[in-house]
Amino acid sequence: MIYIISKLFTYIFLPPGIFIVIFILAGFFAKKFKWLFFLSALLLYLLSNKFIANMLLLPLENIHYKDNISPKAVVVLGGGTNPRDILKASPDAFKREVYGLLLAKKYNLPFIFTGGGTKINEAKNIKKDVNLITKTCGCKIKTYYENKSLDTYENAKYTARLFKKLHIKKEIFLVTSAYHMKRSIALFKYFKFKIIPKPVGFFYNPIYSFWDVFPMEKNLNKSYKAIHEYFGLFSLKLRGII
Numbered sequence: 001m002i003y004i005i006s007k008l009f010t011y012i013f014l015p016p017g018i019f020i021v022i023f024i025l026a027g028f029f030a031k032k033f034k035w036l037f038f039l040s041a042l043l044l045y046l047l048s049n050k051f052i053a054n055m056l057l058l059p060l061e062n063i064h065y066k067d068n069i070s071p072k073a074v075v076v077l078g079g080g081t082n083p084r085d086i087l088k089a090s091p092d093a094f095k096r097e098v099y100g101l102l103l104a105k106k107y108n109l110p111f112i113f114t115g116g117g118t119k120i121n122e123a124k125n126i127k128k129d130v131n132l133i134t135k136t137c138g139c140k141i142k143t144y145y146e147n148k149s150l151d152t153y154e155n156a157k158y159t160a161r162l163f164k165k166l167h168i169k170k171e172i173f174l175v176t177s178a179y180h181m182k183r184s185i186a187l188f189k190y191f192k193f194k195i196i197p198k199p200v201g202f203f204y205n206p207i208y209s210f211w212d213v214f215p216m217e218k219n220l221n222k223s224y225k226a227i228h229e230y231f232g233l234f235s236l237k238l239r240g241i242i
Helices: 004-015 017-029 033-049 050-061 090-109 122-137 152-164 178-190 217-238
Strands: 073-077 112-116 141-148 172-178 193-199
Touching: 004 017, 004 122, 017 033, 033 112, 033 217, 050 178, 073 090, 073 152, 090 112, 090 122, 090 172, 090 193, 112 122, 112 152, 122 141, 122 193, 141 152, 141 172, 152 178, 172 178, 178 193
Parallel strands: 073 112, 073 172, 112 141, 172 193
Antiparallel strands: none
């Protein structure tokens, strides 16, 4: 009983649940724009719901593309860092980083990280992570860092320049989060890379429970990531890249 009460309290009185309640109450008491409050409550509930988050994520994480190549390098896309942490990479970025290193070690390929930043130089922080990991495990991996890019388009653009400088054929394992892979493939193909995608950090989860009918912050975050990707893909369509 205590467990159930605790769960209900969490889902109703912590965000986003509390804001849904506030919108509904505001809709009942407002004299004008009642529909806007109720619509806001509905949209927030839907985006915070696991069923909707999964529906948005599945087309992005369902990846079938693969070129018939023997990759010459592992390219890992940045995903954010925190310079105050012992391991600098954000959770998404850390999965990419570690999986990239595992692939580089397994296939004896160079590890190439791409990611810059405005205030915090991501490549500089990731290099600290990589040095710590490779030193601890005694792994010898060639590593290179592209530190100018600010988005996925520039990841592909500046990585292409780095490959030209290093005289590496543009055939790669591409490592990024699963939800981000389709846009990444499109952009790296635009810059003439051939790719075997290696997605990591899947968010789509088809296992449900009763509690999944309630709004959850983690589902709102998943919906946000998915919608951001759809806007990104749409922008590539407008620019004639896909």
